[in-house]
Amino acid sequence: MPKTVSLFVPCFVDQLQPQVAIDTVKVLRRIGYTVHFPEDQTCCGQPAFNSGFWDEARPCAERFLKIFGASDVIVCPSGSCTSMVKSHYPELLKDTPSYNDAVTLGQRVYELSQFLIRVAQISDVGSWFPHSVTYHASCHATRELGIHDEPLTLLKNVRGLELRSLPHEEDCCGFGGTFSTKFGMISAAMGDTKAGNIEATKAEYVTSIDPSCLIHLAGIIGHTRRSSKPIHLASILAQEAQ
Amino acid sequence: MSTIPLQEFLRRATEKCADLTHRATIQRNIDSYDVAVAKGKQRFSDWEAARSRCSEIKAEAIAHLDRYLEQFEGKVKERGGHVFWAETAEDARQYIAGLAQSRGVKTIVKSKSMVTEEIHLSGALEKQGAAVWETDLGEYIVQLRNEPPYHIVTPAMHLTRVQIAQTFREKIPSEMNGEEPPQLVAAARRKLRKAFFSAEMGISGANFLVADAGMVAISTNEGNGRLTTTLPRIHVAITGIEKIIPRLSDLATLWPVLATAGTGQPITTYSTLIGGPRQPGETDGPEEFHVVLLDNGRSQVLASREHREMLKCIRCGACLNVCPVYRQIGGHAYGTTYQGPIGSVLTPNLKPSAGFEHLAFASSLCSACGSACPVRINLPHQLLLNRRDAMAKTGQSGSRTMFRLFRWTAMSSVRFRVMGWLSRKGISTAKALGIAGSKLDPMRPWTQYRNGPEVPTQTFREWWRTHGRQ
Amino acid sequence: MAGSNPQRERILARVRAATADNVPTTAPAASKAPIFAEIPDPLERFLRECAANLTEVICTRDSMESAAACDRVLQSLPPGELFFQDTPVFRSWASHVDSARTVRWSSGGPPSESTQATFTLAHGFVAQTGSILSSSLCGGRGASIVAPCHVVFGTTEQVVADIDAALQIANHDLLSASYVGLISGSSRTADIEKILVQGAHGPLRVVVILQAAS
Numbered sequence: 035m036p037k038t039v040s041l042f043v044p045c046f047v048d049q050l051q052p053q054v055a056i057d058t059v060k061v062l063r064r065i066g067y068t069v070h071f072p073e074d075q076t077c078c079g080q081p082a083f084n085s086g087f088w089d090e091a092r093p094c095a096e097r098f099l100k101i102f103g104a105s106d107v108i109v110c111p112s113g114s115c116t117s118m119v120k121s122h123y124p125e126l127l128k129d130t131p132s133y134n135d136a137v138t139l140g141q142r143v144y145e146l147s148q149f150l151i152r153v154a155q156i157s158d159v160g161s162w163f164p165h166s167v168t169y170h171a172s173c174h175a176t177r178e179l180g181i182h183d184e185p186l187t188l189l190k191n192v193r194g195l196e197l198r199s200l201p202h203e204e205d206c207c208g209f210g211g212t213f214s215t216k217f218g219m220i221s222a223a224m225g226d227t228k229a230g231n232i233e234a235t236k237a238e239y240v241t242s243i244d245p246s247c248l249i250h251l252a253g254i255i256g257h258t259r260r261s262s263k264p265i266h267l268a269s270i271l272a273q274e275a276q
Numbered sequence: 277m278s279t280i281p282l283q284e285f286l287r288r289a290t291e292k293c294a295d296l297t298h299r300a301t302i303q304r305n306i307d308s309y310d311v312a313v314a315k316g317k318q319r320f321s322d323w324e325a326a327r328s329r330c331s332e333i334k335a336e337a338i339a340h341l342d343r344y345l346e347q348f349e350g351k352v353k354e355r356g357g358h359v360f361w362a363e364t365a366e367d368a369r370q371y372i373a374g375l376a377q378s379r380g381v382k383t384i385v386k387s388k389s390m391v392t393e394e395i396h397l398s399g400a401l402e403k404q405g406a407a408v409w410e411t412d413l414g415e416y417i418v419q420l421r422n423e424p425p426y427h428i429v430t431p432a433m434h435l436t437r438v439q440i441a442q443t444f445r446e447k448i449p450s451e452m453n454g455e456e457p458p459q460l461v462a463a464a465r466r467k468l469r470k471a472f473f474s475a476e477m478g479i480s481g482a483n484f485l486v487a488d489a490g491m492v493a494i495s496t497n498e499g500n501g502r503l504t505t506t507l508p509r510i511h512v513a514i515t516g517i518e519k520i521i522p523r524l525s526d527l528a529t530l531w532p533v534l535a536t537a538g539t540g541q542p543i544t545t546y547s548t549l550i551g552g553p554r555q556p557g558e559t560d561g562p563e564e565f566h567v568v569l570l571d572n573g574r575s576q577v578l579a580s581r582e583h584r585e586m587l588k589c590i591r592c593g594a595c596l597n598v599c600p601v602y603r604q605i606g607g608h609a610y611g612t613t614y615q616g617p618i619g620s621v622l623t624p625n626l627k628p629s630a631g632f633e634h635l636a637f638a639s640s641l642c643s644a645c646g647s648a649c650p651v652r653i654n655l656p657h658q659l660l661l662n663r664r665d666a667m668a669k670t671g672q673s674g675s676r677t678m679f680r681l682f683r684w685t686a687m688s689s690v691r692f693r694v695m696g697w698l699s700r701k702g703i704s705t706a707k708a709l710g711i712a713g714s715k716l717d718p719m720r721p722w723t724q725y726r727n728g729p730e731v732p733t734q735t736f737r738e739w740w741r742t743h744g745r746q
Numbered sequence: 747m748a749g750s751n752p753q754r755e756r757i758l759a760r761v762r763a764a765t766a767d768n769v770p771t772t773a774p775a776a777s778k779a780p781i782f783a784e785i786p787d788p789l790e791r792f793l794r795e796c797a798a799n800l801t802e803v804i805c806t807r808d809s810m811e812s813a814a815a816c817d818r819v820l821q822s823l824p825p826g827e828l829f830f831q832d833t834p835v836f837r838s839w840a841s842h843v844d845s846a847r848t849v850r851w852s853s854g855g856p857p858s859e860s861t862q863a864t865f866t867l868a869h870g871f872v873a874q875t876g877s878i879l880s881s882s883l884c885g886g887r888g889a890s891i892v893a894p895c896h897v898v899f900g901t902t903e904q905v906v907a908d909i910d911a912a913l914q915i916a917n918h919d920l921l922s923a924s925y926v927g928l929i930s931g932s933s934r935t936a937d938i939e940k941i942l943v944q945g946a947h948g949p950l951r952v953v954v955i956l957q958a959a960s
Binding site for chain 2: 043047048049051052053056059071073074076081085086087088094097204205209211213218220221222223225250252253257
């Protein structure tokens with residue numbers, strides 16, 4: 035079992051939500067892993083792929099395979115970006131020389147909670163977070179990666195945390211990448227429905243393993259003057275008792 | 277590419293997204309669907325295996341479509357039925373309208389059929405003077421309101437009992453005997469019963485065409501499908517060529533799966549097979565039985581290996597119900613015969629030049645549709661393929677330039693850092709100037725509906741420079 | 747009109763060209779996995795499913811009890827015309843019918859618009875879904891759908907476990923019929939606010955008189 039992991043930081047996390055990646059590093063280090071961050075990484079190409087520009091996405095994928103080619107285990111604090119590499123690279127690189135690399139590398143990429151539970155086999159990372167929290171099951175993590183119990187198990191083992199179940203927890207928050215700007219009114223209506231369900235739990239925090247959902251929810255919650263605070267799972271797990 | 281369907285879509289979607297009454301009506305409806313379906317799935321010892329089997333049955337049928345269609349046709353003819361193959365909507369309309377005219381048909385009853393919506397059949401029949409009655413209650417309600425079906429299974433899902441009572445008061449006041457659902461159903465029953473017993477022609481769709489038995493399978497709960505196919509002198513069943521299934525025994529899986537995915541029922545109340553006109557020695561039944569097999573773009577879809585799987589669709593409506601976009605904008609916003617994810621996937625392929633490419637983009641790619649599909653059509657993947665095809669077809673020079681820039685940026689970590697810095701500066705400047713969300717804000721497509729993100733003082737990679745070593 | 751149909755050849759040619767690349771599609775693993783749990787006691791299951799789908803079942807021990815059950819059903823019906831499938835059992839039961847009622851027999855034509863109840867046999871009963879396997883041979887096509895009440899007589903020997911078994915009966919015996927169907931409860935709709943209302947276009951009431959095997 036390698037005790038070194040390579041960190042795959044989604045582009046928008048690097049630029050807009052660095053704390054998510056910082057907290058991921060803290061958690062991984064706390065449980066004894068050495069974290070490696072290939073600084074040449076940029077974006078996995080998902081925005082182009084999802085927008086129909088596969089020719090623009092393909093070089094991004096090939097570049098990603100080169101940068102992470104030597105990594106034994108790759109950890110990412112996003113279900114969606116993990117799924118892009120794991121589920122969609124093989125499709126995108128079908129009929130290219132990189133296809134086999136895409137398939138084998140895909141088997142080495144893990145979303146953070148998936149890594150902690152399935153690979154590191156740790157369900158209690160020694161966190162302390164004395165707040166009420168509800169969990170939003172993000173789409174790609176739930177339906178493309180089959181992640182469900184992993185984040186909940188981790189949350190249940192956080193000392194002081196009161197987990198409240200979210201009605202329609204698996205419904206989309208409405209982000210959807212460029213969908214959120216191309217069809218803003220639909221995206222916002224979906225977000226408003228989600229925010230309403232979150233509000234109904236009266237939880238102080240809403241957490242998720244997808245930072246993009248959390249950016250969207252933060253925008254919606256702020257815009258509609260609701261009060262729950264979005265927080266990434268890594269940032270809860272990074273909290274320790276004083 | 278025509279921009280009219282897109283503009284219409286945006287206008288209607290914007291209207292519905294702001295309509296909280298509409299949202300609540302749909303949510304109530306779909307909440308009860310969710311409960312029923314969850315319960316219904318428990319009747320299977322292995323729902324996932326059932327999905328796989330249905331997927332295999334349909335895939336096999338589609339792979340040998342020619343053979344099974346011919347087998348079906350042969351059996352129907354043996355019982356004295358007629359089979360007409362229609363290449364286009366116009367061909368199908370002409371055949372049925374011609375039949376009605378030559379047989380002196382004045383009154384036509386219809387049981388629910390999305391294919392008749394696809395080919396706009398009722399209008400053509402009414403134009404030559406026939407009275408056309410929709411007999412499925414939901415279809416009848418939307419017909420009275422001059423609306424297209426809102427949902428492929430639940431056509432009047434968007435209406436409350438109050439709205440339906442209002443419609444009935446205006447259109448069939450003499451049948452009204454109260455405004456609660458049982459009384460509204462009774463009013464429609466009384467009105468439509470007269471039509472059933474006077475109609476010379478009954479038009480139905482088909483859920484399946486059973487190749488080895490040469491029978492048309494029709495599922496209805498109300499029994500209108502039974503009456504439509506029993507009482508009039510002529511029965512016409514029309515459906516798409518992809519509805520074929522190889523064997524009668526396949527229905528042992530398909531019937532319960534269709535009912536469960538559609539409404540949560542164990543099986544539809546009337547699961548019916550029609551194989552021909554009244555046979556010698558039989559008590560009753562139509563004198564003539566016609567099956568119209570419609571292509572209308574399906575063989576083109578079949579020719580694409582990538583898109584072929586969408587022909588497995590059994591029109592259960594599950595993908596609409598679980599779709600968060602459908603739940604916000606409703607069925608009419610699409611402007612298509614088939615709504616929701618399956619409509620967004622099918623329409624641009626069945627009607628390549630009608631300008632519905634945008635529908636594939638009107639999705640958050642949340643995959644709920646793919647998980648719900650009882651025949652395992654990979655709907656989110658089909659949406660991605662449609663997006664790719666649309667961009668290849670239309671060029672979309674603005675978007676292409678943007679994604680070329682994206683690629684140029686992502687191919688170098690230096691350029692990525694510079695562009696990231698510019699973007700963050702843009703967001704914080706708009707905030708500082710107090711223009712965030714206004715028309716001057718370059719981030720307006722985002723900030724119009726949401727607050728912009730807080731811009732951090734340093735990026736992760738800047739933090740890593742100082743904290744990278746343990 | 748039903749004569750030449752050149753489109754047939756064009757459609758078939760396109761379909762053949764499109765599927766020329768077809769690859770074997772059956773994945774045996776999934777095909778063989780059981781989908782439904784076994785039904786250890788079909789009769790018990792049939793009764794339970796009928797209770798759920800609102801089919802009334804009257805269990806009887808012998809022909810005397812069945813005739814008595816029929817009498818009770820007859821007495822519960824509103825005045826008006828009755829329709830019977832023309833078979834010996836119904837000929838004997840119909841002799842009890844109040845003379846004020848008009849009685850029609852399937853040998854003389856289908857039920858009419860004003861028929862209050864129809865009486866037919868069935869080809870089988872399906873435990874899995876509480877369904878009646880019927881066809882145009884059971885008194886015709888209208889016999890099971892036009893009246894507000896449909897009464898079916900059968901025996902427990904006719905109860906089969908599942909839809910698959912019912913379809914096997916259809917495959918062996920009923921392919922010459924113009925209509926075959928499974929009827930699972932009364933006519934119903936939930937098109938208004940998903941509220942279940944019984945008696946949409948077909949029978950409001952479905953009754954099975956189920957006699958124990960002799």
